[in-house]
Amino acid sequence: MVEVMSDKPVSEYAIRVYLADHERSDKAVEHHIPPRIRALRRSALERFCALGFPSAKREEWRFTNVAPLANTPFHLARQAGAGHLPPGALDKAGVKGLGARRLVFLNGRYDTRLSSPGEMPAGVRIGSLMANLAHADPQAEGRLGESAPWHDHSFVALNTAFIGDGAFIHVPRGVVIEEPILLIFISIAAEHAVVSHPRNLIIAERESQVCVVESYYGPSGETYFTNAVTEIFAGEGARVGHYKLQREGDRAWHMATVGIRQERDSACEAHSAAFGAGFSRNDVTAVLGGAGCSAVLNGLTMISGSQFADNHTRIDHAQPRCESQELYKGIFDERARGVFNGRIIVRQDAQKTSAMQTNKNLLLTGTAMVNTNPQLEIFADDVKCSHGATVGRIDDEHIFYLRARGISFDEARSIMTYAFANDVIRRIKPAPLRVLCEQIVLAVQDVPADFIVTEEK
Amino acid sequence: MTPMLEIKNLHASIEGNEILHGIDLTVNTGEVHAIMGPNGSGKSTLAQIIAGREVYEVTQGEVIFSGRNLLELKPEERACEGIFLAFQYPVEIPGVSNTYFLKAAVNAVRKYRGEEALDAMDFLALMRGKMKLLGMDEELMNRSVNEGFSGGEKKRNEIFQMAVLDPKLAVLDETDSGLDIDALKVVANGVNALRGPGRGIIAVTHYQRLLNYIVPDFVHVLAGGRIVKSGGKELALELEEKGYSWIDEKAGV
Known part of the structure; x- marks a missing residue:
């Protein structure tokens, strides 16, 4: 069994769950995956154990606290239908x-x-x-x-x-x-x-x-x-x-x-x-x-x-x-x-x-x-x-402009939020995905056809 | 006859500084009032307070619109009741087409009045009629609201919105500023087309020039947060001739 290093004390139990699941999963995949991948899985597990869960001391995780995740025992999800x-x-x-x-x-x-x-x-x-x-x-x-x-x-x-x-x-x-x-x-x-x-x-x-x-x-x-x-x-x-x-x-x-x-x-x-x-x-x-x-x-x-x-x-x-x-x-x-x-x-x-x-x-x-x-x-x-x-x-002042046209505060806020996000949304090429993102940002069910903006030449 | 708009002893401040020191103004339906005055006299503040801008605190007085206490209403409710403010600096809304924006506004007003939302066809018909009035290009409708518009296009768009929304009281806040004479004529024609017995108009302006094209029934001079002089259209000419300095002395500023 490999030792787990970590910048912060984490629940031993949570880690044991990953290790136990890995052992079970390793046996289960034995005949399904090529030896190189099985070896890769093992090396990666060792690497994970050596790295441990990142703490805020690591630059890449400075503002991102994963301690609650590290302390939660997550069992490998079972196959579902x-x-x-x-x-x-x-x-x-x-x-x-x-x-x-x-x-x-x-x-x-x-x-x-x-x-x-x-x-x-x-x-x-x-x-x-x-x-x-x-x-x-x-x-x-x-x-x-x-x-x-x-x-x-x-x-x-x-x-x-x-x-x-x-x-x-x-x-x-x-x-x-x-x-x-x-x-x-x-x-x-x-x-x-x-x-x-x-x-x-x-x-x-x-x-x-x-x-x-x-x-x-x-x-x-x-x-x-x-x-x-x-x-x-x-x-x-x-x-x-x-x-x-x-x-x-x-x-x-x-x-x-x-x-x-x-x-x-x-x-x-x-x-x-x-x-x-x-x-x-x-x-x-x-x-x-x-x-x-x-x-x-x-x-x-x-x-x-x-x-x-x-x-x-x-x-x-x-x-x-x-x-x-x-x-x-x-x-x-x-x-x-x-x-x-x-x-x-x-x-x-x-x-x-x-x-x-x-x-x-x-x-x-x-x-x-x-x-x-x-x-x-x-x-x-x-x-x-x-x-x-x-x-x-x-x-x-922007919100006021929309409200002064009869549009409610909530809708005004959604429209201005959309205005903020619009250039990144417009770069999404598959139209159905773009429309879905528009709906989510605007908080509406349907985006009408007249919403579409023609680019200025 | 009840006046359309009655402002009584209106005091307002921003961040504790009083800007309006007791304004009295009555606008009857069908009338056009011009409010003139030097920069910083409180003209735009008055326009924004009528429309419901919340950064200003009304500390005294009242504003009655068609018998209702306007100060109790949110900006959107005032718009739905029939107040329209043409902005001095219209806001750009990237990614949202003019058509969408205007339809959202029209249908918000209709909903407030218990009317059915306009469908795309009816809305388009309404828009096309008003676009002709302002000489607007249809291509402009599919562009983002005010984004990349020239100063003149923005002001024209304001008057176009006003024409579509068909308000009872229109407040024009320095609609003439930054316009060349051709653009000014177009905007003035648009406003004049909307003049009528059912509508009141307040035109806030620094310059008499606009009033050559939108001829007012009354002219008020605002200085130092007070109306210091009221008169007919000839008062505007007098101001043009003498400038604002004599007013400043009178207002004690």
Whole structure:
């Protein structure tokens, strides 16, 4: 048995639950996953034990207290079927108008009956990671653990220790998949607090194109833990769109890391929309590992009550002539608290880099708060980099303008909140997802057609 | 006849500083009143208080609108009762189209009055009629509210909103400021088209120029938080000639 180190004393019992579950799960997957992945799981468990749960002493976790999570025993969520779903849950967890290609995961495990991956061009894989590992798909096996930072991130290590199921998407060279692939992750309430570790792997080979929408959803009033990791590999000239919609239950813990590795001339977009969970932490890391890459990172967080949301992004410009654009916006109501940390590294070889980062925050009350920390580390000399962070409130005069036209205070506030968020929402390309985000921010059921704004020429 | 608007001994302050020191003003339906005065005299404060801006504290006096105590109503209720303030500095609302904004406003007013919401077709018909009146481009309707608008376009948009919302009392706060003569004529034509026996208009302005095009029935001079002189339209010409300095002396500021 491995010893657990930690910056802070944590409940031994909570840790023992992870270790016991790992032992059981290790036996269960023995005949289903290749030896390399089993070894990876074990190394990752050791790494998790060595790292322990992060304390506020670690720079990356300075404003983010995970002690309550570390002290809660989370049991590995059991396999569940459609019969365990509360009525309407699948519709609520999905995105209306999206889902021609849909994979559904209950408690982190693929549900064949609820999923409809659709017709696949030759060589394309869209399905369960576990199934593909079991069939010894070399692609599925080969890249796991390469782009997610499991060596230095406790929760990525924990997820890696429990690699089992999730989505596996492999698009071979030159293939274009037009319609977005929707991945729905639903957690189901159990007698005790449960954890699932969805692990997704998206490989877009040279000059291929794919768009993936991940939607996380779970019951309110229940303590559960989603610990997700998505790894994305974009080959030379590939185009990848990744969208993550987080609407977990109000007492949920949501940890997620999206690790992107890009090759020459590839273009990746990673969008995050976080509305749910009591506590959420979203890490996006992109390594621009070839010349001429472009990366777009967008994020929208809107939380209230006593919710907490932390967004950490890291863009690594390792090669010349790459471009990154980052826009993260946060809206914090009531006593909600947010953290943004955006790190951009421009390495010595990365000449002619262009990197723009913006973080804007809106506090709707005097009790809401946000910590924002942009970090630029530039080691090349011929670069164009900028960053900016703001924290503001809605101007009373703006609210008054709308009220003076007969619009109620609440609606005026929603409209001005939307106005704040609109540019990040407008960058969402799949229209059904964009409309859903508009509805959530505006707090309306339907967004009318006349809402659409024509861009000024 | 009951007056449309009756302001009696209105005292108002902001952050403890009194700005209005007892305003009396009566506007009957069908009348156009101009309120003129030097900068900082309290003209805009008066306009904003009528519309319900909450940063100003009314410490004394009353404001009665169509027999109702206006000071008890929220800004949106005042708008629904038929008060419209054309803003000196209209607000930009990125990402929200003019059409959406205006429909939200029209339907909020209709709901307040117990009327059915207008559907998209009826609303479009209403809008198109008023757009013609102000010479507005339809393309402007799909753009974000006031975003990227020139000063003239913003003011025109205010009068357009007024035409669509069809208020009983319109308060124009420095609607002429920043407009060239062509834009001023367009805006004035829009206002004049809305003049009529059912409507009262208060035009707050620093310059007499606007009043060449919107000819008032009454002119009041506000200085140092008081109305120091009232008269007919000829008073505006007198002010134009003499400037505000003689008023300042009179007001003791």
